[in-house]
Amino acid sequence: MTSPTPGPVQPDPRLYNEDLAPAAERKWGTYSIFALWMSDTHAISNYAFAASLFVLGLPTWQVFLSLLAGITIVHWFMNRMGHAGHRTGVPFPVLARASWGVYGANIPALIRAVMAVAWYGIQTWLASEAVVLLGVQVAPGLAAYDHNSFLGLSTLGWIAFLLMWALQAVLLTRGMEFIRKVQDFATGPVVWLVMLVLAIWLVVKAGGDISLTASLTGLGGGEQLHQSLIAVSLTVATFLTLVLNYADFARFTPDHRSYRRGNLLGLPVNFTAFALVSVLMTAGTISVFGQAISDPVQVIAKIDNPVVTIVGAISFVIATVGINVVANFVSPAYDFANLAPKYLNFKRGGMLTAVLAVVVMPWKLYSNPVVIQYFLGALGAFLGPLVAILLVDYYFVRRGRIDIDALFSADEAGEYYYRKGFNPEAIIAFVPAAAVAAVLALAKAFKDVAPFSWVFGLAVAGAIYYLRTAKDRKGGEPMADGPIRSRSVKSAA
Numbered sequence: 001m002t003s004p005t006p007g008p009v010q011p012d013p014r015l016y017n018e019d020l021a022p023a024a025e026r027k028w029g030t031y032s033i034f035a036l037w038m039s040d041t042h043a044i045s046n047y048a049f050a051a052s053l054f055v056l057g058l059p060t061w062q063v064f065l066s067l068l069a070g071i072t073i074v075h076w077f078m079n080r081m082g083h084a085g086h087r088t089g090v091p092f093p094v095l096a097r098a099s100w101g102v103y104g105a106n107i108p109a110l111i112r113a114v115m116a117v118a119w120y121g122i123q124t125w126l127a128s129e130a131v132v133l134l135g136v137q138v139a140p141g142l143a144a145y146d147h148n149s150f151l152g153l154s155t156l157g158w159i160a161f162l163l164m165w166a167l168q169a170v171l172l173t174r175g176m177e178f179i180r181k182v183q184d185f186a187t188g189p190v191v192w193l194v195m196l197v198l199a200i201w202l203v204v205k206a207g208g209d210i211s212l213t214a215s216l217t218g219l220g221g222g223e224q225l226h227q228s229l230i231a232v233s234l235t236v237a238t239f240l241t242l243v244l245n246y247a248d249f250a251r252f253t254p255d256h257r258s259y260r261r262g263n264l265l266g267l268p269v270n271f272t273a274f275a276l277v278s279v280l281m282t283a284g285t286i287s288v289f290g291q292a293i294s295d296p297v298q299v300i301a302k303i304d305n306p307v308v309t310i311v312g313a314i315s316f317v318i319a320t321v322g323i324n325v326v327a328n329f330v331s332p333a334y335d336f337a338n339l340a341p342k343y344l345n346f347k348r349g350g351m352l353t354a355v356l357a358v359v360v361m362p363w364k365l366y367s368n369p370v371v372i373q374y375f376l377g378a379l380g381a382f383l384g385p386l387v388a389i390l391l392v393d394y395y396f397v398r399r400g401r402i403d404i405d406a407l408f409s410a411d412e413a414g415e416y417y418y419r420k421g422f423n424p425e426a427i428i429a430f431v432p433a434a435a436v437a438a439v440l441a442l443a444k445a446f447k448d449v450a451p452f453s454w455v456f457g458l459a460v461a462g463a464i465y466y467l468r469t470a471k472d473r474k475g476g477e478p479m480a481d482g483p484i485r486s487r488s489v490k491s492a493a
Helices: 030-041 044-056 060-088 106-138 140-145 155-172 176-205 221-244 256-289 296-303 306-328 330-339 346-359 362-366 369-381 383-397 424-442 450-468
Strands: none
Touching: 030 176, 030 256, 030 306, 044 060, 044 221, 044 256, 060 221, 060 256, 060 383, 106 140, 106 155, 106 221, 106 296, 106 306, 106 330, 106 346, 106 362, 106 383, 140 155, 155 176, 155 306, 155 346, 176 256, 176 296, 176 306, 221 306, 221 383, 221 450, 256 296, 296 306, 306 330, 330 346, 369 383, 369 424, 369 450, 383 424, 383 450, 424 450
16 A cells, blocks of 8 residues: 655744745856856955965965965865755755754854845945045045044045945845856956956066066075965865855855866866966066065055056056955845845845844954954854754765755754754864864964964864764665755745
């Protein structure tokens, strides 16, 4: 006798809305994922990071190899998290319900959201600073409005900040599909074009006199190796935020090849190429201007051509908007929506992010090294443990088998309800691992290992969670590759 087919299971409104449901449309192909990484990597901060390694004393070839090694590790992590995002079709905070519990998932989601809100505000303010420079370049009379101060910003500063805030708000409230189209054709390609033109101009001006082997400071071999290892570790640490919530993007890919190929082109290939161009440009500034300049905006200003200054400033404003959308908006929009799905969807969660980014007054955060080091540094130390728990749970405990319907169920008998909606095993693994990582990251006594704090946090959390969930591990056949079907919620399956 054939058993009856189970009927639809209604998702709990406390856990469900259409934005949190499995992706109904999957239009993020290889190029969209590649463009996603262009938007994220073509930032002034990444340029400055690569250039700083050269200024520190690493020869160009060693900077290239260090960053290639780091981004290859990132690429591996992204493919692992991409598999989970594609198969389940759900965003990061919903995926985290499997390991943290249907309500416990708000813990990693809110940690990620707090980081994103702070950096969203900081990046918006940094972009507004470029707008101020651009405005004064175009209309010198505006400089008169840049000398007063209200809550830390001048009149011109406030106008520029609110202009950038409004521009991003319009973009962000249009939804993920609109974001995909903008990043595909604007944020990533534009910056590459400007960077290549600047690099060619510097190489020509320098007469090709750019060394790939010389150390700018004569750094010794042992110290070069040490700094190279730090560069590898910091490269991974920089991308851990997006490793954590990469499911937010991979959920929209039509097949595994799309995110894998996009990751390959956008990370090992594009990131290292961008870093190499950044270092070549910095080396070129020594020959052309007599000093190493690690800020591309300053390079543009040194050229002393109004047209170049305007075009360059606009391009880097676009780049900042691109990285802000990818790294600092999408995740908290979902994270806040996960907190109260009945009242907050993706757009409302995004607007909450934007409003909070003004409230925290990011220019004060950024100008206070203590706040940056201890507040954001401590939160950053939590990323390794959070990534470890998600990946160990998905690959070693569940072997890729997730019950999509149970992710949206608040039934006490549900698979992911655990104890009152929280999984104590995740908390037990997270707390000591995060404490170890935070101490290593922030205590001066451990400054030599601080760049590697995420490694310790990841290893400790992963080991504790793995050992404590031994009894729950599922046997049977290995995980399949296709999207997981759901009886109760919208899905591309």
